Amino acid sequence: MRDIDIAEVAELSGVRASTLRFYEEKGLIASHGRRGLRRLFDPGVLDRLALIALGRASGFSLDEIARMFAPDGKPRIDRKMLAAKADDLDRTIRRLNAMRDGLRHAAVCPAPSHMECPTFRRLLRVAAAGKIGEPKKARTSRRKNA
Amino acid sequence: MRDIDIAEVAELSGVRASTLRFYEEKGLIASHGRRGLRRLFDPGVLDRLALIALGRASGFSLDEIARMFAPDGKPRIDRKMLAAKADDLDRTIRRLNAMRDGLRHAAVCPAPSHMECPTFRRLLRVAAAGKIGEPKKARTSRRKNA
DNA sequence: CCTTGACCTCAAGTTCACTTGAACTGGCAA
DNA sequence: TTGCCAGTTCAAGTGAACTTGAGGTCAAGG
Numbered sequence: 384m385r386d387i388d389i390a391e392v393a394e395l396s397g398v399r400a401s402t403l404r405f406y407e408e409k410g411l412i413a414s415h416g417r418r419g420l421r422r423l424f425d426p427g428v429l430d431r432l433a434l435i436a437l438g439r440a441s442g443f444s445l446d447e448i449a450r451m452f453a454p455d456g457k458p459r460i461d462r463k464m465l466a467a468k469a470d471d472l473d474r475t476i477r478r479l480n481a482m483r484d485g486l487r488h489a490a491v492c493p494a495p496s497h498m499e500c501p502t503f504r505r506l507l508r509v510a511a512a513g514k515i516g517e518p519k520k521a522r523t524s525r526r527k528n529a
Numbered sequence: 530m531r532d533i534d535i536a537e538v539a540e541l542s543g544v545r546a547s548t549l550r551f552y553e554e555k556g557l558i559a560s561h562g563r564r565g566l567r568r569l570f571d572p573g574v575l576d577r578l579a580l581i582a583l584g585r586a587s588g589f590s591l592d593e594i595a596r597m598f599a600p601d602g603k604p605r606i607d608r609k610m611l612a613a614k615a616d617d618l619d620r621t622i623r624r625l626n627a628m629r630d631g632l633r634h635a636a637v638c639p640a641p642s643h644m645e646c647p648t649f650r651r652l653l654r655v656a657a658a659g660k661i662g663e664p665k666k667a668r669t670s671r672r673k674n675a
Numbered sequence: 676c677c678t679t680g681a682c683c684t685c686a687a688g689t690t691c692a693c694t695t696g697a698a699c700t701g702g703c704a705a
Numbered sequence: 706t707t708g709c710c711a712g713t714t715c716a717a718g719t720g721a722a723c724t725t726g727a728g729g730t731c732a733a734g735g
Contacts (some may be wrong), residue, residue, distance in 0.1 A: 385681095388682085389681095389682075390681075390682085396726085399706055399723085400681095400682080401723070401724055401725080402723065402724085404683090404684090405722075405723060405724090409722095411535075411611070417681085417683095418732080419683090419731050420684090420729095420730060420731065421681080421682055421729075421731090421732090422682085422683090423684075430644065433653040433654075434653065436703095437628070437653055438651065439722095440624065440628055441632060441660075442627050444722090445721080445722070447723090454658050454691060460635065460643055462635070462637070463636075463667055465632045465633075465635050465636035466633065466636040466637075468632055469629045469632040469633040469636065472625050472628060472629040473629055474633065475625060476626060476629065479618050479622050479625070480622060481574065482586055482587050482618060483619055483622065484538045484617040485583075486587060486611045486615040486618065487611075487615040488608065488613070489608070489611050490608045490609075490611035490612040490615065491608070492730095497606060498576060499638055500626075505533065505693045506583060507576070507579040507583055519601070520631045529558070533698055534711095534712085535711095535712075538713075545693085546682095546711095546712085547693070547695080548692085548693065548694085550714090551692075551693060551694085552714085555692095564702075565700075565701050565702055565712085565713090565715075566699095566700060566702095566711095566712060566713045566714090567701090567702085567710085567711080567712055568713090583694095588692075590692090591691080592691095605705070639728085645680065
């Protein structure tokens with residue numbers, strides 16, 4: 384199996400064809416050639432897509448990711464950036480932990496109104512302390528095709 | 530201190546006036562009256578805003594949050610929804626943990642290319658396994674006014 | 676040979692959560 | 706009384722990450 388076409392890449396990676404075209408336009412992936420109009424991809428694109436997924440999942444924007452594997456191609460990743468992002472994730476994780484505990488508690492708390500529950504109020508303080516504007520967007524599965 | 534105006538709410542909550550108006554329009558908060566054109570808020574709006582921040586930080590959309598405290602007002606929160614969201618967060622946290630470990634490793638890994646590092650490749654598998662399309666958007670502080 | 680249908684391009688649309696701009700209002704200090 | 710300016714409205718803009726739609730192409734199968 385040498386070159387694979389966009390449908391196959393989509394199939395294997397779970398990334399939609401439209402997204403693949405979009406990524407190519409953004410310079411995140413590259414097609415290796417064409418058969419007629421149709422893009423042909425090197426199977427290595429699958430690793431690349433995994434890397435992109437990793438970046439996204441770690442909170443990098445597509446632009447940041449694009450900057451990661453440089454204009455030339457190979458993933459020349461900035462180790463400082465990685466470490467910084469890991470620290471970021473650590474903070475996020477701590478916040479989410481508090482959040483989860485609070486939610487879990489609120490779900491079983493017998494207080495008539497959550498506002499009267501000290502645990503819930505503490506959670507509120509944590510949320511407020513979290514500088515308020517850092518969503519985390521747990522947008523759970525938005526995929527419609529297989 | 531009875532009613533407070535929008536600037537004060539903004540000051541106390543850290544939420545911009547434009548955002549407060551936007552939230553009011555969305556039905557997330559309510560102003561209590563006016564002095565001339567100017568909205569007056571009940572201090573309780575601050576709790577409400579904390580609750581909204583909590584919701585956002587836990588991955589609820591504004592619409593979901595709006596649905597939470599019903600048309601009437603008081604936060605009548607669905608405990609099932611909370612528990613489900615807590616489970617969601619748990620999964621997210623587990624994934625972020627793996628991610629952070631992987632990033633941390635990649636940051637110090639001596640392998641010439643990350644693709645040749647078994648740990649990094651394992652991380653890639655985790656990311657790919659993470660169903661790929663769940664960003665988490667770690668948009669770190671975007672706030673410009675105090 | 677001719678149809679078919681997957682793939683192509685390019686522009687525009689979508690969603691989310693806000694922000695910004697232009698034009699206006701009105702309470703309050705001087 | 707006047708004028709300031711923080712506040713108001715409404716519409717439109719922003720940015721990220723895609724998706725959708727219209728109209729076109731072409732390799733392959735019947």
